[in-house]
Amino acid sequence: xxxxxxxxxxxxxxxxxGRTLAAELGSYGGRRDVLVLGLPRGGxxxxxxxxxxxxxxxxxxLVRKIGVPGHQEVAMGAIASVAGSxxxxxxxxxxxxxxxxxxxxxxxxxxxxxERAELDRRERVYRADxxxxxxxxxxxxxxxxxxxxxxxxxxxxxxxxxxxxxxxxAAVPVGLSGTCKDVGRIADEVVCPWNPQDLVAVxxxxxxFDQVDDAExxxxxxxxxxxxxxx
Numbered sequence: 222x223x224x225x226x227x228x229x230x231x232x233x234x235x236x237x238x239g240r241t242l243a244a245e246l247g248s249y250g251g252r253r254d255v256l257v258l259g260l261p262r263g264g265x266x267x268x269x270x271x272x273x274x275x276x277x278x279x280x281x282x283l284v285r286k287i288g289v290p291g292h293q294e295v296a297m298g299a300i301a302s303v304a305g306s307x308x309x310x311x312x313x314x315x316x317x318x319x320x321x322x323x324x325x326x327x328x329x330x331x332x333x334x335x336e337r338a339e340l341d342r343r344e345r346v347y348r349a350d351x352x353x354x355x356x357x358x359x360x361x362x363x364x365x366x367x368x369x370x371x372x373x374x375x376x377x378x379x380x381x382x383x384x385x386x387x388x389x390x391a392a393v394p395v396g397l398s399g400t401c402k403d404v405g406r407i408a409d410e411v412v413c414p415w416n417p418q419d420l421v422a423v424x425x426x427x428x429x430f431d432q433v434d435d436a437e438x439x440x441x442x443x444x445x446x447x448x449x450x451x452x
Contacts, residue, residue: 394426
Protein backbone atom coordinates (compact mmCIF):
# COMPACT_ATOMS: atom_id res chain seq x y z
CA UNK A 222 0.00 0.00 0.00
CA UNK A 223 1.29 3.46 -0.87
CA UNK A 224 -0.15 6.67 0.53
CA UNK A 225 0.25 9.27 -2.21
CA UNK A 226 -1.41 12.66 -2.06
CA UNK A 227 -0.75 15.61 -4.35
CA UNK A 228 0.66 18.05 -1.78
CA UNK A 229 1.49 21.42 -3.32
CA UNK A 230 3.33 23.31 -0.55
CA UNK A 231 6.87 22.77 0.62
CA UNK A 232 7.53 21.67 4.19
CA UNK A 233 8.77 24.37 6.54
CA UNK A 234 11.41 22.05 7.99
CA UNK A 235 11.94 18.45 9.07
CA UNK A 236 9.70 18.81 12.12
CA UNK A 237 6.86 20.02 9.89
CA UNK A 238 7.44 16.99 7.67
CA GLY A 239 7.39 14.75 10.73
CA ARG A 240 4.03 16.13 11.84
CA THR A 241 2.56 15.42 8.41
CA LEU A 242 3.82 11.86 8.46
CA ALA A 243 2.68 11.31 12.04
CA ALA A 244 -0.86 12.24 11.00
CA GLU A 245 -0.70 9.71 8.16
CA LEU A 246 0.57 7.05 10.57
CA GLY A 247 -2.01 7.65 13.29
CA SER A 248 -3.28 4.06 13.23
CA TYR A 249 0.08 2.94 14.66
CA GLY A 250 -0.19 5.19 17.72
CA GLY A 251 -0.11 3.69 21.21
CA ARG A 252 0.86 0.22 20.00
CA ARG A 253 3.41 -1.61 22.10
CA ASP A 254 4.99 -3.39 19.13
CA VAL A 255 5.83 -0.29 17.09
CA LEU A 256 9.40 0.95 16.75
CA VAL A 257 10.34 4.10 14.81
CA LEU A 258 13.71 3.96 13.04
CA GLY A 259 15.33 7.07 11.56
CA LEU A 260 17.97 7.04 8.84
CA PRO A 261 20.83 9.32 10.01
CA ARG A 262 21.30 11.99 9.86
CA GLY A 263 18.44 13.82 8.15
CA GLY A 264 15.77 11.23 8.81
CA UNK A 265 16.22 11.28 12.58
CA UNK A 266 14.54 14.67 13.34
CA UNK A 267 11.59 13.58 11.18
CA UNK A 268 11.44 10.23 12.96
CA UNK A 269 11.64 11.88 16.40
CA UNK A 270 8.41 13.80 15.80
CA UNK A 271 6.71 10.58 14.69
CA UNK A 272 8.00 8.68 17.73
CA UNK A 273 6.79 11.40 20.08
CA UNK A 274 3.34 11.56 18.46
CA UNK A 275 2.83 7.79 18.30
CA UNK A 276 4.32 7.28 21.78
CA UNK A 277 6.82 4.82 20.34
CA UNK A 278 10.54 4.35 20.98
CA UNK A 279 13.09 5.80 18.57
CA UNK A 280 16.24 4.18 17.22
CA UNK A 281 18.35 4.46 14.08
CA UNK A 282 19.30 2.24 11.17
CA LEU A 283 22.91 3.02 10.39
CA VAL A 284 23.08 3.46 6.63
CA ARG A 285 25.39 5.33 4.26
CA LYS A 286 24.97 6.35 0.65
CA ILE A 287 27.72 5.15 -1.69
CA GLY A 288 28.13 8.24 -3.85
CA VAL A 289 29.55 8.55 -7.34
CA PRO A 290 33.11 9.94 -7.13
CA GLY A 291 32.94 13.60 -8.01
CA HIS A 292 29.14 13.55 -7.75
CA GLN A 293 28.57 12.53 -4.13
CA GLU A 294 24.90 13.49 -4.22
CA VAL A 295 24.27 10.73 -6.80
CA ALA A 296 23.95 7.31 -5.14
CA MET A 297 25.44 4.31 -6.89
CA GLY A 298 24.39 2.24 -3.88
CA ALA A 299 24.20 2.17 -0.10
CA ILE A 300 25.42 0.15 2.86
CA ALA A 301 23.45 -0.51 6.05
CA SER A 302 24.10 -2.13 9.43
CA VAL A 303 21.65 -3.49 12.01
CA ALA A 304 22.66 -5.52 15.06
CA GLY A 305 25.90 -6.62 13.41
CA SER A 306 24.24 -7.57 10.11
CA UNK A 307 25.56 -5.58 7.13
CA UNK A 308 24.11 -5.41 3.63
CA UNK A 309 25.04 -3.48 0.50
CA UNK A 310 22.63 -2.38 -2.24
CA UNK A 311 23.85 -1.47 -5.72
CA UNK A 312 22.01 1.06 -7.89
CA UNK A 313 22.56 -0.68 -11.21
CA UNK A 314 21.03 2.12 -13.30
CA UNK A 315 23.53 4.64 -11.93
CA UNK A 316 26.43 2.21 -12.22
CA UNK A 317 25.55 1.57 -15.86
CA UNK A 318 25.40 5.30 -16.55
CA UNK A 319 28.89 5.84 -15.17
CA UNK A 320 30.34 2.53 -16.41
CA UNK A 321 32.61 4.12 -19.01
CA UNK A 322 34.13 6.42 -16.42
CA UNK A 323 34.67 3.68 -13.82
CA UNK A 324 35.73 0.82 -16.09
CA UNK A 325 37.21 -1.86 -13.84
CA UNK A 326 38.63 0.67 -11.40
CA UNK A 327 36.81 -0.78 -8.39
CA UNK A 328 35.27 2.61 -7.64
CA UNK A 329 32.19 1.08 -6.01
CA UNK A 330 34.19 -1.15 -3.66
CA UNK A 331 36.57 1.69 -2.79
CA UNK A 332 33.78 4.10 -1.83
CA UNK A 333 31.86 1.32 -0.05
CA UNK A 334 34.90 0.60 2.14
CA UNK A 335 35.14 4.27 3.13
CA GLU A 336 31.44 4.39 3.99
CA ARG A 337 31.76 1.18 6.02
CA ALA A 338 34.38 2.94 8.13
CA GLU A 339 31.96 5.85 8.65
CA LEU A 340 29.23 3.38 9.67
CA ASP A 341 31.55 1.96 12.31
CA ARG A 342 32.31 5.48 13.58
CA ARG A 343 28.64 6.37 13.86
CA GLU A 344 27.93 3.10 15.66
CA ARG A 345 30.40 4.12 18.34
CA VAL A 346 29.27 7.76 18.53
CA TYR A 347 25.50 7.32 18.40
CA ARG A 348 25.11 4.25 20.57
CA ALA A 349 27.92 4.62 23.11
CA ASP A 350 26.89 1.99 25.68
CA UNK A 351 23.27 1.73 24.48
CA UNK A 352 22.52 -1.47 22.54
CA UNK A 353 20.21 -1.29 19.51
CA UNK A 354 16.55 -1.95 20.25
CA UNK A 355 15.31 -5.44 19.38
CA UNK A 356 13.35 -5.46 16.10
CA UNK A 357 12.33 -9.13 16.04
CA UNK A 358 8.55 -9.50 15.73
CA UNK A 359 7.97 -5.75 15.77
CA UNK A 360 6.31 -3.30 13.41
CA UNK A 361 9.05 -1.01 12.13
CA UNK A 362 8.40 2.48 10.77
CA UNK A 363 11.55 3.37 8.82
CA UNK A 364 11.85 7.12 8.26
CA UNK A 365 13.95 9.37 6.04
CA UNK A 366 13.56 13.03 5.07
CA UNK A 367 12.90 12.10 1.43
CA UNK A 368 13.51 9.62 -1.38
CA UNK A 369 15.52 10.46 -4.49
CA UNK A 370 17.24 7.26 -5.69
CA UNK A 371 15.97 5.34 -2.66
CA UNK A 372 19.26 3.46 -2.28
CA UNK A 373 19.65 4.17 1.44
CA UNK A 374 16.06 3.21 2.24
CA UNK A 375 16.33 -0.01 0.23
CA UNK A 376 19.57 -0.94 1.99
CA UNK A 377 18.00 -0.28 5.39
CA UNK A 378 14.93 -2.40 4.63
CA UNK A 379 17.03 -5.22 3.18
CA UNK A 380 19.16 -5.53 6.29
CA UNK A 381 16.14 -5.14 8.61
CA UNK A 382 14.38 -8.07 6.90
CA UNK A 383 17.18 -10.31 8.09
CA UNK A 384 16.16 -9.52 11.70
CA UNK A 385 12.62 -10.99 11.29
CA UNK A 386 10.35 -8.00 12.01
CA UNK A 387 6.60 -8.47 11.75
CA UNK A 388 6.08 -5.56 9.36
CA UNK A 389 8.12 -2.79 7.72
CA UNK A 390 6.58 0.58 6.89
CA ALA A 391 8.71 3.02 4.88
CA ALA A 392 7.69 6.60 5.71
CA VAL A 393 9.01 9.65 3.86
CA PRO A 394 7.57 13.17 3.44
CA VAL A 395 8.49 13.39 -0.25
CA GLY A 396 9.76 11.10 -2.97
CA LEU A 397 9.83 10.39 -6.66
CA SER A 398 6.88 8.23 -7.66
CA GLY A 399 9.04 5.60 -9.32
CA THR A 400 11.37 5.42 -6.34
CA CYS A 401 8.46 4.97 -3.93
CA LYS A 402 7.20 2.11 -6.10
CA ASP A 403 10.65 0.49 -6.01
CA VAL A 404 10.72 0.72 -2.21
CA GLY A 405 7.16 -0.65 -2.11
CA ARG A 406 8.39 -3.89 -3.64
CA ILE A 407 10.39 -4.69 -0.49
CA ALA A 408 8.41 -2.82 2.21
CA ASP A 409 4.99 -3.90 3.46
CA GLU A 410 3.73 -0.33 3.20
CA VAL A 411 5.02 2.98 1.87
CA VAL A 412 3.70 6.27 3.24
CA CYS A 413 4.70 9.22 1.06
CA PRO A 414 2.32 12.22 1.02
CA TRP A 415 4.05 14.07 -1.84
CA ASN A 416 5.38 12.90 -5.22
CA PRO A 417 6.50 16.01 -7.14
CA GLN A 418 7.41 15.19 -10.73
CA ASP A 419 10.25 17.70 -10.86
CA LEU A 420 12.10 16.60 -7.70
CA VAL A 421 15.86 16.61 -8.26
CA ALA A 422 17.09 16.84 -4.66
CA VAL A 423 15.22 16.23 -1.40
CA UNK A 424 16.08 19.71 -0.12
CA UNK A 425 13.82 21.23 -2.78
CA UNK A 426 10.82 20.06 -0.75
CA UNK A 427 11.77 22.19 2.29
CA UNK A 428 11.94 25.89 3.08
CA UNK A 429 14.65 25.16 5.66
CA PHE A 430 16.87 22.12 5.10
CA ASP A 431 19.79 22.63 7.46
CA GLN A 432 22.46 19.99 7.95
CA VAL A 433 21.82 17.67 10.90
CA ASP A 434 24.92 17.02 13.01
CA ASP A 435 25.92 14.10 15.22
CA ALA A 436 25.05 16.00 18.41
CA GLU A 437 21.42 16.45 17.34
CA UNK A 438 21.09 12.74 16.52
CA UNK A 439 22.60 11.75 19.87
CA UNK A 440 20.29 14.10 21.79
CA UNK A 441 17.17 12.84 20.03
CA UNK A 442 18.11 9.21 20.63
CA UNK A 443 18.72 9.89 24.31
CA UNK A 444 15.33 11.59 24.58
CA UNK A 445 13.17 9.04 22.78
CA UNK A 446 15.01 5.71 22.95
CA UNK A 447 13.19 3.56 25.47
CA UNK A 448 12.52 -0.17 25.60
CA UNK A 449 10.01 -1.42 23.04
CA UNK A 450 7.67 -4.25 23.93
CA UNK A 451 6.11 -6.72 21.55
CA UNK A 452 2.53 -7.82 21.81
